Amino acid sequence: MNGLTTVFKKEVRENLRDRRALFNSLLLGPLLFPVLFVGLMWFLDSAEQERAEKTLDLPVVGAQYAPSLIRFLEQQGAVIQPNPENPEDMVRNQEVPVVIRILPEFADNWAQGIPAPIEVISDISRQESNVPIRRVKRLLLGYGQQIGSLRLQLRGIGPQLASPIMLKDVDLSTPKSRAILAIIFLPYVLMITAFTGATHLAMDTTAGEKERKSLEPLLINPVPRWQIMTGKMITTTVFAMASLALTLISFRIVLPLMPVGAFGMDLTLGLGTLLKILVVVSPVAILAAALLTLLASFAKSYREAQSYMGLVILIPMVPSLIFMANPVRAESWMMSVPLFSQNMLIGEIIRDQPVPISWYLMSIASTLAIGLILAIIAASIYNRPTLIFSSG
Amino acid sequence: MIVVKNLKKSFGEVRAVNGVSFEAHDGEITGLLGPNGAGKTTTLRMLYSLLPPDEGEIRIDGLDPAKDAMEIKRTLGVVPDSRGLYTRLTARENIAYFGELHGMSRRAIEGRIKELTRTLNMEDFIDRRTEGFSQGQRVKVAIARAMIHEPQTVLMDEPSNGLDVMSTRALREYILGLKADGHSIVLSTHIMQEVAALCDRIVIIARGEVAADGSAEELLARSGSASLEDAFVQLIGSEEGLLA
Numbered sequence: 333m334n335g336l337t338t339v340f341k342k343e344v345r346e347n348l349r350d351r352r353a354l355f356n357s358l359l360l361g362p363l364l365f366p367v368l369f370v371g372l373m374w375f376l377d378s379a380e381q382e383r384a385e386k387t388l389d390l391p392v393v394g395a396q397y398a399p400s401l402i403r404f405l406e407q408q409g410a411v412i413q414p415n416p417e418n419p420e421d422m423v424r425n426q427e428v429p430v431v432i433r434i435l436p437e438f439a440d441n442w443a444q445g446i447p448a449p450i451e452v453i454s455d456i457s458r459q460e461s462n463v464p465i466r467r468v469k470r471l472l473l474g475y476g477q478q479i480g481s482l483r484l485q486l487r488g489i490g491p492q493l494a495s496p497i498m499l500k501d502v503d504l505s506t507p508k509s510r511a512i513l514a515i516i517f518l519p520y521v522l523m524i525t526a527f528t529g530a531t532h533l534a535m536d537t538t539a540g541e542k543e544r545k546s547l548e549p550l551l552i553n554p555v556p557r558w559q560i561m562t563g564k565m566i567t568t569t570v571f572a573m574a575s576l577a578l579t580l581i582s583f584r585i586v587l588p589l590m591p592v593g594a595f596g597m598d599l600t601l602g603l604g605t606l607l608k609i610l611v612v613v614s615p616v617a618i619l620a621a622a623l624l625t626l627l628a629s630f631a632k633s634y635r636e637a638q639s640y641m642g643l644v645i646l647i648p649m650v651p652s653l654i655f656m657a658n659p660v661r662a663e664s665w666m667m668s669v670p671l672f673s674q675n676m677l678i679g680e681i682i683r684d685q686p687v688p689i690s691w692y693l694m695s696i697a698s699t700l701a702i703g704l705i706l707a708i709i710a711a712s713i714y715n716r717p718t719l720i721f722s723s724g
Numbered sequence: 725m726i727v728v729k730n731l732k733k734s735f736g737e738v739r740a741v742n743g744v745s746f747e748a749h750d751g752e753i754t755g756l757l758g759p760n761g762a763g764k765t766t767t768l769r770m771l772y773s774l775l776p777p778d779e780g781e782i783r784i785d786g787l788d789p790a791k792d793a794m795e796i797k798r799t800l801g802v803v804p805d806s807r808g809l810y811t812r813l814t815a816r817e818n819i820a821y822f823g824e825l826h827g828m829s830r831r832a833i834e835g836r837i838k839e840l841t842r843t844l845n846m847e848d849f850i851d852r853r854t855e856g857f858s859q860g861q862r863v864k865v866a867i868a869r870a871m872i873h874e875p876q877t878v879l880m881d882e883p884s885n886g887l888d889v890m891s892t893r894a895l896r897e898y899i900l901g902l903k904a905d906g907h908s909i910v911l912s913t914h915i916m917q918e919v920a921a922l923c924d925r926i927v928i929i930a931r932g933e934v935a936a937d938g939s940a941e942e943l944l945a946r947s948g949s950a951s952l953e954d955a956f957v958q959l960i961g962s963e964e965g966l967l968a
């Protein structure tokens with residue numbers, strides 16, 4: 333085992349002197365993702381607020397058919413632009429997000445107490461129109477309800493009669509559990525960090541060593557090849573774990589700066605939570621190190637290895653994306669699927685839910701098992717005498 | 725002491741080595757001379773157990789590289805064709821790394837590096853990172869790390885490749901010093917002058933086979949030529965690869 337520790341120590345020393353390794357493993361993930369995340373939240377938050385507070389410019393076709401509605405809208409702060417020329421084109425050309433058209437039969441229907449038609453013209457595929465569309469519809473429905481109540485009252489009927497059901501929200505989510513909405517991003521970022529933290533090291537210690545022509549001299553030493561390979565893989569794992577730990581610390585520092593007070597979310601990550609998350613994701617670092625080392629061992633050069641890595645980085649995204657698109661309830665079988673189980677567990681940990689110890693163990697064991705299998709395959713590649721010939 | 729009998733190695737259709745036999749004695753320098761692509765590097769790689777031979781027998785001080793790979797690696801000092809150094813480590817760290825891989829104590833490594841720094845004239849750059857080293861400096865570090873554990877048998881693949889005149893002279897002196905200390909040295913080369921200046925025994929390899937084997941005088945006598953170069957051309961039957 334002396335060979336293994338010697339290789340490990342040398343790789344750590346060498347890579348600590350490598351600016352590229354430091355940047356990729358210890359700076360990029362820990363700095364970029366949290367800052368990106370918080371920046372994005374700020375941006376979304378302020379954009380949303382701006383749209384909600386902006387004056388509502390509302391072109392209205394046929395305003396003359398419903399003067400009291402128009403008055404109501406103006407009272408509510410909308411700026412009415414009467415009789416636009418070509419309302420459909422205005423929406424299509426994105427001049428305005430929404431136009432309403434009051435149809436000629438409005439007045440007649442209104443007088444007879446038949447529902448009076450109003451068209452709301454918009455393109456709902458345009459995300460940025462959602463807020464103004466919602467505002468316009470809310471105003472129109474509000475007006476409708478107000479008039480409806482008045483009509484009932486005029487006929488001596490209590491307006492409550494028309495509302496047979498009263499809905500009450502009893503929300504059991506806590507500020508901590510609501511945080512998951514914003515923080516669904518965290519497991520995703522951590523999975524990717526485990527991989528990005530390992531990538532440079534995995535390539536440099538294998539493909540890089542081939543490219544620099546130092547592999548053959550290294551293999552001439554009286555150390556079993558599996559020890560050399562394992563020493564390299566442990567180095568990669570350690571860097572990936574450091575990358576994860578730093579990212580978590582960075583999130584802890586940065587999360588309180590998020591503009592989430594308004595949503596009533598509790599986003600502080602306590603030390604206990606951080607440690608739990610670290611324990612849950614650490615096996616991913618091992619899995620990533622083994623997988624990346626295995627792939628990089630096939631490559632002749634650092635550059636060739638890099639071209640594989642672009643694809644590999646998709647792997648940690650898959651479970652996160654599935655989970656984002658289709659949130660499912662955590663069940664015990666899911667704990668045996670690496671990457672997926674970590675996604676689930678981190679969610680539960682942040683939500684502050686009690687998680688059975690067996691789930692932790694299953695997640696860790698299944699991830700380690702697959703990592704170990706990959707590591708053994710990598711080791712067997714190192715044992716092939718033709719290993720050095722794949723150098724260019 | 726190395727004994728090689730009828731060594732064969734193919735890569736797919738290509739017969740890289742096709743029945744090479746020779747002996748290399750202690751206190752002697754044996755030169756594997758041959759044009760590029762003759763099978764010298766493959767032969768050496770089988771000697772230092774990087775490649776398993778398809779056929780034939782190798783004994784290095786009685787050990788078989790196919791069976792006693794770890795044991796043999798401890799007794800061999802190898803300067804292979806690829807001399808990559810770790811550019812983010814200093815020359816000293818590069819050499820010490822190999823010492824540690826050989827299981828040497830820190831103390832022994834320090835002492836040995838001091839010795840090698842003196843014999844190989846590395847005082848100026850021993851504590852510099854190897855990034856941007858000259859060929860000569862790189863070869864010296866490669867030799868030092870191969871010799872860190874004081875191996876009895878020394879294998880060198882084209883050791884003077886890319887060296888200038890001064891570095892080549894220094895290298896030759898060093899190799900002659902090893903010979904004087906009783907080591908068994910095998911080096912491969914395609915450079916005639918090198919063989920003439922150094923080798924006690926010359927094994928001419930062409931197309932994976934031994935074309936001739938003996939001392940410089942014996943080869944001259946056998947071919948009836950006046951110079952070693954003529955002898956070489958005549959013995960391998962072509963000028964191919966000589967001018968490379």
